[in-house]
Amino acid sequence: MLTERQLLILQVIIDDFIRSGQPVGSRTLSKKHEIALSSATIRNEMADLEELGYIEKTHVSSGRVPSEKGYRYYVDHLLSPQRLTKEDIQKIKSIFAERIYELEKVVQKSAQILSDLTNYTSIALGPAVKENKLKRIQIIPLNQQTAVAIIVTDTGHVENHVITVPASVNPSDLEKMVNILNERLIGVPLIDLKDKIYKEVADVLRKHIHNYDSMLKTIVETLDIPQEEKMFFAGKTNMLNQPEFSDIQKIRPLMKMIEQEKDFYRLLRKHNRKGIQVTIGRENQLSGMENCSLITATYSIGDEQLGTIAILGPTRMEYSRAITILNRVASDLSTVLTKWYQNS
Amino acid sequence: MLTERQLLILQVIIDDFIRSGQPVGSRTLSKKHEIALSSATIRNEMADLEELGYIEKTHVSSGRVPSEKGYRYYVDHLLSPQRLTKEDIQKIKSIFAERIYELEKVVQKSAQILSDLTNYTSIALGPAVKENKLKRIQIIPLNQQTAVAIIVTDTGHVENHVITVPASVNPSDLEKMVNILNERLIGVPLIDLKDKIYKEVADVLRKHIHNYDSMLKTIVETLDIPQEEKMFFAGKTNMLNQPEFSDIQKIRPLMKMIEQEKDFYRLLRKHNRKGIQVTIGRENQLSGMENCSLITATYSIGDEQLGTIAILGPTRMEYSRAITILNRVASDLSTVLTKWYQNS
DNA sequence: TGTTAGCACTCAAATACACCGAGTGCTAAA
DNA sequence: TTTAGCACTCGGTGTATTTGAGTGCTAACA
Incomplete structure (x- = not known):
């Protein structure tokens, strides 16, 4: 002791x-x-x-x-607790000043302000799209073989991709199918869509749709939604300003990792415990991050945790300030998201 | 002489x-x-x-x-002309091997292969969305005040954003409006949409829609489409491997520029002359690029030029190889795009 | 017994110096 | 016109030397 x-x-x-x-x-x-x-x-x-x-x-x-x-x-x-200056608080508030309707944009802006205020790199893991509930499916034919499939969720998120439509499928059948899908699937979380289709909707479709079999592929393609949450980086090159990384050899693997993003995706996925978490140096277990620390916090709508925002800096980092700022941004973000999106 | x-x-x-x-x-x-x-x-x-x-x-x-x-x-x-190895040609062909339906993904992949083959940074300026023609407008209400506006183009490109809907607007009016817009505007290039609305569609709308005035804002919001082409980077950190940039001081401004992207947007916009263009060092007139060269080429569908792809390297760059590769990728890209998308 | 002054010691960084070698320009001879 | 030869330059490298900020240890002090 x-x-x-x-x-x-x-x-x-x-x-x-x-x-x-x-x-x-x-x-x-x-x-x-x-x-x-x-x-x-x-x-x-x-x-x-x-x-x-x-x-x-x-x-x-x-x-x-x-x-x-x-x-x-x-x-x-x-840690000696830090007080934020009025300007800092003001800057944080300013990102929430105007009502933003795209949830992901708010999250992205939060990451931006974090890196602006700290001069470190900031990462935000967006809400999991797959938890969103279906609001509408739409299939818009482009030409003989292709169509755009669009899926809208209750949060206003839009997923779209081009799909192929078998020649044997005629437009009116396509329309009928979309109508059935909409009738039966609205309100279902995206992740459960496929399951629900096979269990409950397939029979209905078979009854009403002409060539159900040849259409199956189209349906599957339509519901093929990326499972990964979006991730937003800000200040990707800020690490270059840290004197401990003035040697290009040391920073190269780190910058490569930041460019590729995927390691951080896995890392942030694990950091979903509520409250501030700090991992220091090799605690991160990623080579290239030996001299870095990561501070994470989660944000939420009401009681439902949505994602993680984080600050990445050198181990010789201003922990006190970074934690204070991150805390503030995470809680302001949660407050405002709750106000804007809860039960909307 | x-x-x-x-x-x-x-x-x-x-x-x-x-x-x-x-x-x-x-x-x-x-x-x-x-x-x-x-x-x-x-x-x-x-x-x-x-x-x-x-x-x-x-x-x-x-x-x-x-x-x-x-x-x-x-x-x-x-320049001593270079021949590509069979492997290189194979790699380039491989990206076009499977039919990809999203145009932008093909362009992005081209940028990726360029940076893989050259170990330089590669940039691709996507096709201008504003030239695309409208295929469908869709407005999907989320709740009392908000809705998602979706615009689909003939190339399968989807633009979407959340808009506000005045309380005074009722759903059936909204639907009617969307129908009118679709009837009158399909096939119109996105850039001309607003013009066309004011000149030709406004009167019709006023006649058929209840509270046209309060809906005006919704219409304008709906048609508010980003004018900028998308840009794709690949190998953003490749410059760190160049020995001339082993000094972190020299590379910092460059990396900052690459991170921010916007300077390159302006630069590539200017490089829309057909054929290979090389700008060397200070010819680029951008501070931070004194020791860089940029090689650009354009790609097209049929005779219609769509965008620019480029390789960014140090002035001490393997021009011969880079030009050969870029030429090849640009021409293969154009060929395949023409095959896939012309008059589709 | 805890604190401090003093001292010998260590090592990175800076400075000085010599020298090597790869390069130059210039001159004169082939 | 080409080339051999020579004096010269200058960055890089290796070796001492010095400097200074730091240490640990010991002995004296309160």
Whole structure:
């Protein structure tokens, strides 16, 4: 167990390192007015902190830098709460000022403001489309062989793709089918559509539609909806501004990962616990992210959790500020989404 | 006017520099078997080429590197034609192997293959949606105040957004309006929609629709279609692999530009002349692109030009290979689009 | 017993210096 | 016109040397 004094020293070391990026020495600390000790005393305490694994040296006679364990302790117990400036609060509010009707745009804007305010990279995982309920199916013929299938959900989300229509299918049958599908399927969550079709609608269709069999493919194609949530990035290149990544070798794998996006999709999917979560350095278990930390929060409509928004920065990150901002954005976002979309 | 020998030397210098990235000295050149001259003779020729502005020294006793003028001459007159390997041709063909129904996806895939084959960044400017012709307008009410407006074009492109519906508008009127709009506007290019509405459809609407005035806003919102062509990037981080950008300072502005995309939108818009166009270094007139070259080509359906695809690389770029590949992709793309979409 | 002053020690970073080698331009001879 | 030869330049590399910020340890002090 750490003493009060060790906690104070650990906190000041990490605060200073986060600010300066330079290893912190005992003399630097002794000059701080919150610590009234000689450098020698501090050296003794630092030696203990190092033995316990909270801080490290970069070489034998260097100052100390926080270890991952140190950051972990800092984030869990030592964060000095930050107040946002009026301007920051104002900026956050401004994105919700005008009523935006596309849910995904609001989420995207939230990611944008996060990266603007923090100068880190921000990622938002959108709501799962597959949970949405069907509002309308529409099939619009383009020519002999092709048509556009459009699916509208209760949240106003539109999915569309071009499908092939067998030559044997005539337009009036197509229309009849769409009508039946609409009658029977409105209100069904997208993910359950196929199931429902086979169990309940197939019989009806077979009875009423001429060549049901040749149409089957069209139906399946129509309901083929991407299962993945959309993801929005903002400030993808902000990592280039971090001095720890001034070496291009270090940043290349990270930028590649950010460009490809898919690793982050998996990562964020896992981060669906309510509240702020911080993963530090190798806790992320992704090579390329050894020197990064990820802070995540979830947002919701009412009690229903919709998605995750996150801030990605270097391990030497302004945790306090980032957490405060993320918290604020996530809660404002949830509030406004609840107001706009609940039971609408 | 350059002599045959100067041309040969210039070409070999640039070829070598593109390959190695190192300044090329007279002794290196004299050892090449296509040049049977002593280093001293070559030095004299190089001095002349430098005076004429085709090559430069990095410091007083360094070898020579091509100047922008040198690259320009090289691209215009000295390119040694390259043959693509069978694998390359195969890869290009593979993207067009299966019939893809979404036009934009084909374009996006083309950009992807370009960056895969060249290891440079690739950009594709999609076809202008506004030129497409209207196939169907659809308005689907979500709740009391909002509805989804969907516009389908003859190419199968779908535009959608959520609109507000005044409380005074009743559903049957909405439906009637949509019917009238569809009757009168199908086949009209999207860009002309508004014009046509005011000139020809407004009167009809006023006659048949109850509260035409309060509905006006809804109509305008519905037809509010983004005018900009979509743009697709591939290999956004490939520039990080180029040794000339190993200094993070040099690449930061460029990556920022690539992230933001809009500068490239303007740039590609201007590059709509048929055939291959190469702009070298500062010819691009964009700060951040001093050390980059852009190669563009257009693609088309039949005689109608649709858009531009481009390769962005360092000025020290494999022009010959890049041009050959781009040419091939652009022409294959045009061929296949023509086959698939002309008069469909 | 906890704190501190003092001291020897370490190591990264900066500075200085010599030297190598790849390059140049110029001159004079072939 | 070409080439051999030579003096010169300059970036890069290797080796000392110095500097300074840091450490750990010890002994004296309150």
